[in-house]
Amino acid sequence: MNIDRLIEKIIDKKNPSVMGLDPKLELIPEFIKKSAIKEYGKTPKAAEEALFNFNKGLIDACGEYVPAIKPQSAYYEMYGVAGMKALLRTIEYAKKQGLCVILDVKRNDIGTTAEAYATAYLGKTDFFGEKISVMPADAVTVNPYLGTDGIKPFTNYTDSFLFALVKTSNKSGGELQDIKMENGKPYYYAVADMVKKWGEPSIGKYGYNAVGAVVGATYPEELNALREYMPNTFFLIPGYGAQGGAAKDICGAFDQNGIGAIVNSSRGIMYAYEKKKDPENYMLYAREAVLQMRDEFSDITLL
Amino acid sequence: MNIDRLIEKIIDKKNPSVMGLDPKLELIPEFIKKSAIKEYGKTPKAAEEALFNFNKGLIDACGEYVPAIKPQSAYYEMYGVAGMKALLRTIEYAKKQGLCVILDVKRNDIGTTAEAYATAYLGKTDFFGEKISVMPADAVTVNPYLGTDGIKPFTNYTDSFLFALVKTSNKSGGELQDIKMENGKPYYYAVADMVKKWGEPSIGKYGYNAVGAVVGATYPEELNALREYMPNTFFLIPGYGAQGGAAKDICGAFDQNGIGAIVNSSRGIMYAYEKKKDPENYMLYAREAVLQMRDEFSDITLL
Numbered sequence: 279m280n281i282d283r284l285i286e287k288i289i290d291k292k293n294p295s296v297m298g299l300d301p302k303l304e305l306i307p308e309f310i311k312k313s314a315i316k317e318y319g320k321t322p323k324a325a326e327e328a329l330f331n332f333n334k335g336l337i338d339a340c341g342e343y344v345p346a347i348k349p350q351s352a353y354y355e356m357y358g359v360a361g362m363k364a365l366l367r368t369i370e371y372a373k374k375q376g377l378c379v380i381l382d383v384k385r386n387d388i389g390t391t392a393e394a395y396a397t398a399y400l401g402k403t404d405f406f407g408e409k410i411s412v413m414p415a416d417a418v419t420v421n422p423y424l425g426t427d428g429i430k431p432f433t434n435y436t437d438s439f440l441f442a443l444v445k446t447s448n449k450s451g452g453e454l455q456d457i458k459m460e461n462g463k464p465y466y467y468a469v470a471d472m473v474k475k476w477g478e479p480s481i482g483k484y485g486y487n488a489v490g491a492v493v494g495a496t497y498p499e500e501l502n503a504l505r506e507y508m509p510n511t512f513f514l515i516p517g518y519g520a521q522g523g524a525a526k527d528i529c530g531a532f533d534q535n536g537i538g539a540i541v542n543s544s545r546g547i548m549y550a551y552e553k554k555k556d557p558e559n560y561m562l563y564a565r566e567a568v569l570q571m572r573d574e575f576s577d578i579t580l581l
Numbered sequence: 582m583n584i585d586r587l588i589e590k591i592i593d594k595k596n597p598s599v600m601g602l603d604p605k606l607e608l609i610p611e612f613i614k615k616s617a618i619k620e621y622g623k624t625p626k627a628a629e630e631a632l633f634n635f636n637k638g639l640i641d642a643c644g645e646y647v648p649a650i651k652p653q654s655a656y657y658e659m660y661g662v663a664g665m666k667a668l669l670r671t672i673e674y675a676k677k678q679g680l681c682v683i684l685d686v687k688r689n690d691i692g693t694t695a696e697a698y699a700t701a702y703l704g705k706t707d708f709f710g711e712k713i714s715v716m717p718a719d720a721v722t723v724n725p726y727l728g729t730d731g732i733k734p735f736t737n738y739t740d741s742f743l744f745a746l747v748k749t750s751n752k753s754g755g756e757l758q759d760i761k762m763e764n765g766k767p768y769y770y771a772v773a774d775m776v777k778k779w780g781e782p783s784i785g786k787y788g789y790n791a792v793g794a795v796v797g798a799t800y801p802e803e804l805n806a807l808r809e810y811m812p813n814t815f816f817l818i819p820g821y822g823a824q825g826g827a828a829k830d831i832c833g834a835f836d837q838n839g840i841g842a843i844v845n846s847s848r849g850i851m852y853a854y855e856k857k858k859d860p861e862n863y864m865l866y867a868r869e870a871v872l873q874m875r876d877e878f879s880d881i882t883l884l
Contacts, residue, residue, distance in 0.1 A: 412661025
């Protein structure tokens with residue numbers, strides 16, 4: 279495992295942010311849907327086309343400026359087989375444009391089953407002797423609740439990296455994550471300890487290992503404390519923008535070289551056209567939003 | 582939400598066990614694969630056929646005796662789009678035979694994303710105005726780490742039920758689940774408290790609510806204590822058979838009427854043919870294994 283590839287793309291593009299791709303048909307500009315329906319009728323195939331073409335437009339408009347995309351698997355699973363086809367095409371297209379793909383699946387299971395998940399997203403599946411990457415992401419998110427044997431199988435891939443949930447961005451995240459342990463610390467510190475341990479063997483040349491942590495932008499104090507507690511852990515930070523986190527809330531996540539974290543924005547980029555009421559030009563507004571976000575962070579990180 | 586439908590099937594078939602369907606091409610009998618390859622070549626379509634036909638054989642052989650199946654999503658995701666097609670066909674076929682489908686996906690996310698997952702597996706997705714069930718399970722497993730707003734969307738479906746991870750069956754499950762809290766109890770009791778709260782509004786006529794708990798067979802003492810602690814929570818119990826749990830380890834999970842839990846066996850049923858070295862007759866051996874398991878439990882539960 280190795281996370282340097284992501285870090286190098288961040289440095290190269292001077293942008294520590296990742297474009298979330300969480301498409302919903304209802305929010306996809308009409309002209310994209312109309313064209314898909316014209317060709318395929320109101321079918322799942324048309325849905326696949328609309329989902330992919332919307333994503334492709336976002337990648338075309340913004341791919342030059344972001345190091346990575348983060349598709350949220352739920353929004354593809356919601357469209358069943360058609361959605362999975364759109365996800366696969368999105369991943370393949372993004373990789374062709376040189377982007378890292380962090381697939382947000384939050385998978386978790388016992389060892390043998392975790393192996394199957396790791397094969398699905400980071401490895402190759404055996405189809406009658408032929409090995410095929412069925413959903414070739416560069417990284418996945420995982421939920422750590424099952425402990426080491428549920429994480430281990432994901433760490434067997436040389437070029438991949440992971441992000442394990444530590445402190446999530448949502449309002450009710452604290453209900454189970456902030457519970458005080460016997461030692462007085464909140465529970466997510468126990469999770470942080472495991473994440474540190476899992477990552478140790480994979481330390482890269484920038485001082486970060488390949489088992490990153492998901493830490494929400496919406497709890498800045500906790501974010502800063504975790505940064506100090508896990509100096510070699512790369513952070514994936516959701517919650518920026520639509521969920522309420524601002525750039526200033528996140529500045530503590532970066533080291534003196536401006537690296538250490540990647541910040542996600544999904545709705546703020548994908549649906550930037552809504553504020554302008556101009557869906558035809560969604561690509562333009564997405565690019566504007568990406569550049570604005572990049573600039574906010576380059577002021578802070580001096581990347 | 583309501584879990585009575587599952588309980589009634591358990592009573593009807595006098596069998597509190599569920600057949601796990603976790604197919605791997607390598608372990609599917611040759612004759613099934615040969616026939617799929619003959620028709621479709623060594624293609625993903627042949628994989629879909631082999632996965633589905635293997636499952637269909639198991640449902641045909643055992644469906645009369647089990648109340649439910651539990652497909653483990655990882656084993657389908659591993660085959661990409663072909664796997665998702667096989668999963669959909671398996672779910673639809675099982676439901677046609679009157680079986681409940683508990684889809685083991687262990688999903689977890691923030692509220693808006695959890696809504697997408699709930700739509701995918703329990704609800705209907707909007708495809709250009711037409712509502713379609715893309716993967717119509719009766720129940721899913723969920724991971725509770727994100728708290729209430731990640732669970733709530735799953736509770737909006739009248740006929741569905743859930744199982745939230747509390748204490749898993751795997752060896753390293755205790756690393757994060759058994760950590761002592763300030764109040765001296767292991768952490769999974771905090772999870773149990775949340776699960777109880779989430780379930781409360783959905784209590785059914787047998788005294789169990791629709792937010793069940795996953796509690797492993799491999800920790801019998803903890804299982805008994807949790808049974809007492811959560812008297813209205815239905816248990817989904819993995820870890821029987823291949824993972825080492827025996828019927829006697831689980832007897833405490835049932836109430837005086839013999840209900841309160843459903844025990845999963847996957848490998849012990851699906852691959853029962855291996856011990857006999859007779860893959861051609863895998864259906865027969867699967868049925869034998871199902872009946873043996875049923876009898877072990879009916880001795881205990883007097884169902």
